[in-house]
Structures are given as C-alpha cells and as structure tokens.
Amino acid sequence: MVNLAQAWTEEFMLEYPEKAVAVTGGGSGAGIASLLSGTTDIAMCSRNMEKKEIAMANERGIYPKEIHVASDGITLVVNPTNPISKLTIPELSRIFRGEAKNWNEFGGQDLKIVALSRDRNSGTHVFFLEKVVKMGKKKNKDEFAANVLMMPSSQAIVEEIISNPAAIGYIGLGYLNNKQKALAVASDERSSYVFPTVESVKKKIYPISRSLLFYTNGEPTEKFKPFVDFVFSKKGQEIVLKMDFVPIK
Amino acid sequence: MKKLSEFIIEKLIFLSGIASILFVLLILVFLLKEGLSLFRTVNPIDFITGTNWYPISDPPQFGILPLIIGSLFVTFGAIVIAVPLGIASAVYVAEVAPPWLRDFLKSGIELLAAIPSIVLGFIGIITLAPFLKSTFNLSSGLTAMAGSIMLAFMSMPTIVSIIEDSIASVPKSYKEGSLALGATRWQTIYRVTLPAASSGILAAVMLGIGRVVGETMAVLMITGNAAVMPTSMLQPVRTLTATIAAEMGEAVSGSPHYYSLFAIGIILFIISFAINLSADMFLHRSKKKFKVKR
Numbered sequence: 001m002v003n004l005a006q007a008w009t010e011e012f013m014l015e016y017p018e019k020a021v022a023v024t025g026g027g028s029g030a031g032i033a034s035l036l037s038g039t040t041d042i043a044m045c046s047r048n049m050e051k052k053e054i055a056m057a058n059e060r061g062i063y064p065k066e067i068h069v070a071s072d073g074i075t076l077v078v079n080p081t082n083p084i085s086k087l088t089i090p091e092l093s094r095i096f097r098g099e100a101k102n103w104n105e106f107g108g109q110d111l112k113i114v115a116l117s118r119d120r121n122s123g124t125h126v127f128f129l130e131k132v133v134k135m136g137k138k139k140n141k142d143e144f145a146a147n148v149l150m151m152p153s154s155q156a157i158v159e160e161i162i163s164n165p166a167a168i169g170y171i172g173l174g175y176l177n178n179k180q181k182a183l184a185v186a187s188d189e190r191s192s193y194v195f196p197t198v199e200s201v202k203k204k205i206y207p208i209s210r211s212l213l214f215y216t217n218g219e220p221t222e223k224f225k226p227f228v229d230f231v232f233s234k235k236g237q238e239i240v241l242k243m244d245f246v247p248i249k
Numbered sequence: 250m251k252k253l254s255e256f257i258i259e260k261l262i263f264l265s266g267i268a269s270i271l272f273v274l275l276i277l278v279f280l281l282k283e284g285l286s287l288f289r290t291v292n293p294i295d296f297i298t299g300t301n302w303y304p305i306s307d308p309p310q311f312g313i314l315p316l317i318i319g320s321l322f323v324t325f326g327a328i329v330i331a332v333p334l335g336i337a338s339a340v341y342v343a344e345v346a347p348p349w350l351r352d353f354l355k356s357g358i359e360l361l362a363a364i365p366s367i368v369l370g371f372i373g374i375i376t377l378a379p380f381l382k383s384t385f386n387l388s389s390g391l392t393a394m395a396g397s398i399m400l401a402f403m404s405m406p407t408i409v410s411i412i413e414d415s416i417a418s419v420p421k422s423y424k425e426g427s428l429a430l431g432a433t434r435w436q437t438i439y440r441v442t443l444p445a446a447s448s449g450i451l452a453a454v455m456l457g458i459g460r461v462v463g464e465t466m467a468v469l470m471i472t473g474n475a476a477v478m479p480t481s482m483l484q485p486v487r488t489l490t491a492t493i494a495a496e497m498g499e500a501v502s503g504s505p506h507y508y509s510l511f512a513i514g515i516i517l518f519i520i521s522f523a524i525n526l527s528a529d530m531f532l533h534r535s536k537k538k539f540k541v542k543r
Contacts, residue, residue: 111388119495120305146477147477147485148475149389149485150474152474163390164382164390166388
C-alpha cells in the first residue's frame, strides 16, 4: 500500500511541481499513531480505525474523517487443470498452515498441494496472514507453514501457477488472466461462494477484500486538498488499477 | 612550490589508496552497530541455532539455522557442479585449444559473467524449474538444486579465468621436463601442470564460493524461499541473502526484525571475509612457490 501512495505522490508532484508530499511506511498502526500525534496530514490505512483509537483522537482534539480511496481484493488462483473451483476461508487456512496436504482432501486430484505466498515484504502477505491464515482472529497464533514457498513478486506466483498443476497462490485482481483459474471463496460452509471481480470487491461481498482509507483531521484543508482531489481524479484512479488495487470509481 | 604540489598529490594518492579499506571499516561499523542491537533482546545462540524463522509473528521467532543450511546447500551444489566443469574448461582453454579458438572461448566465458543475475533467475524460473519438476517428479521445481545449477553458471567465469591464469603461470620448464621424459600430453596435464597450479585452483574454488554465497537475485527467484530445514537438494530452501532482500523493504526501522536482518548481514560478512582471506592465502602461496624454484 505504501507503493500505491508512492505512485500517487510521484505523479502528483509531476503535475504540481510546487507541492511536496512525503510518504512514510510502517503499516496502518504507524499511520494512525502519527495522525494522533499530529505529525502527519493524511494517515493511510488498510483497516477502519478502532473505537478506542477514535476516542483517543477526540480526547486530543483530533476528529478523524474517513475517506475511501481504493479497494483491494485478494484473488486465490490455481492452475486451470485443477478441478477445484471453490474453497472456504477455513479450508484455505488449513492449506496455508500446512494441515491440508493433498488436493484429494477437497475432492481434487491425488496431488500434493504446493502453496505459494508473497514474501514478508508485501502488505498483501500480512493481510492474507490475518484474514485467511488466522481466519480474522487477532489472538490466533496460526502461521504460514514453513514449507509454503515465498515468492518475490506476484509475477513469480503467476509463472509458477501456470506451470504447476498442484500450486495455489494469491495475487491482486489486476494480475488475473486466462492462464490461471480464480477460485470462488466463502467465509465458511454456510455462506455463499463469491468470485473475485471488480464489482464484488467494490461492494465488499467478496470475503477477502478490504478498503484502503485516508484519515484526515476534519475536512481536508487547502494544504493537501489538491492531493486528495488528485487521488480521486481519473489519473489517480488509473494508478490504483496499475498498482493492482481496485479503483472505487 | 613544486614541493607543495608533490606533497598534495602524494597525500591524495594515499587517501585514494586507503579509501576502500576505509569504506569496508565504515560498513563493518554500521553493520555491527545495527546488527548487535538484536542481541539485547535475542540470545545469539538461539539466533544461530533456532529452527523457526517467523520474524513478524507475535512473539517473533528469529532462528536462522534453516537459512544458514539453505545457503550451504545451494553453495555446495553449485560448487560440485562448477568446479569439475571449471577445471576441465580451463585446462582445455589453456593447454589444448588452438590459439584462434582460445581467444574465442575466453571472450565467451567473460560474456557469461556479463549476464545480469536477474536475467539468469528469470530464465531459471521459466525453463529450469519446470524441467526439474518433470525430471524428478517433484511437486515444484523451485528447489535448492535449481539455485545450484543457476549459480554454477554464474561462478564459472570467475573459476575458469583464475584457474586458466594459474595454469598459464606454471613454468614452462616443468612441462618441457615432463614431455622430455616421455610422458604423454594428458599425463603431463594431470600429473605435472594441475598439481603445480593447485593453489591457484584452490583460490579459484574459494572465490567461486564467495560469489555464490553472496548472490541474491537469482536465488530469490528460483529457490522457493521456504524457511524449512532442508534434507535434500530437491527441496525448496531460503538463503541468508534472499531473506535480507525479501524482507528489508517492509521491516519497521528500529524493530527487532530490522536488527535481525542486519545480524544476518554480519553472518554473511564473516563468511565472505573468511572465504576471501583463505583464497588470498592460497594465491600468495602459489606465487611464492614459483619464485623460489624458478
């Protein structure tokens, strides 16, 4: 997500050479902490602020305003020859924790599952860990199994999926093409299975999707309003798509 | 006036001369400062012998043994492939090939060194990994073996050119003596020339190892990067260098995770320092040997 902000900033400063925007990474928590201490104008977040955090902000005379700038849907992909077409989040968790070892446990071929993950430098890795491997439970101690292959980029995952009938991996929606098969995902057995599409991600029906948010203290001021406007402009939202996130417009 | 300019030039040359040592020292100081901070919270023994690498969990686990063994596996495999091939190729270039072919081969080998490692990695992921997967009937071709084969290619130019040099510096009298005694060309090569060049060969092997241990991009792309304790060459491994490259981008500055990556850097520094030192000793020995006997 830092990459997205960086891409916006670079383009923005080309258009407005007199403006300077500085981006710092460190995760959503770091962004909110900076907003609370008044050291940043915009905190970028891939989760909603918690009630406790909003109360803390109010105490300090800061009134966070939430601006939804983009969405993100994590797409599970397999080789097109794999007969599996849908899985639940608990099933995915078992695969990536190394508990489920063979595709025949899910009614597929008798093939050893090869699980592919992004490496730890990716925000998607962290999101997938929390949302899927830990099944959304913060206190859960579950982890990626040690034998999950850590791939350096989404492109590397795509290459392995194309050549390996036993592989499963996750990528941004933007990387999906007809050489891989996307899986429909359900939160649990009782929920309905949803395919990842721009529509289902935007409407948040797809279970592994999230909103990317800006938090500002009150309405955006003159100082950085042009930047927020730029993010919502046609060009800003094109950058969203280019960085493999889902635009909101 | 002349004296003054002499003085200034002398000092400038002196500064340039010690610059590289100064840089190494500065890098070492920085590495130690950042890396040793880890050991305020993590026991160094646990760091080196721990088998779980989960740096962003809560609580984090910093065990780099699988990473060290991963690096050893890839390096060992690459050397096993590259050294026999390198010696054979150097012998051919230096002793057997006709002069016109020799120049052609030498530039070809140098060209191999010019291929960026990321290109080799990319070729590996597209061609080598699927090939290994179908040949050995594996679940995935992204293994230590794939890394070893790619790195063997990368270390070949270093190995061949140093061995070739040391064969060329074997005094002619040795060879002539051997041939005059009625030994065949092949007997001369493997009984006289190669033993005489042995310290050069050892140095070449050490420098080749150094090249392989430090290589990052290609192994990051084709070894699968799973931090398991490997038991075979046909398993995915995660190397020390790949770990730093893959995780530095998102490590929160000043966190134990950040320090642990610098601590891995210290381990790598120690390894390559030891390798370079021993290579240097071998090279030095070979030079001295010939000077005395000539």
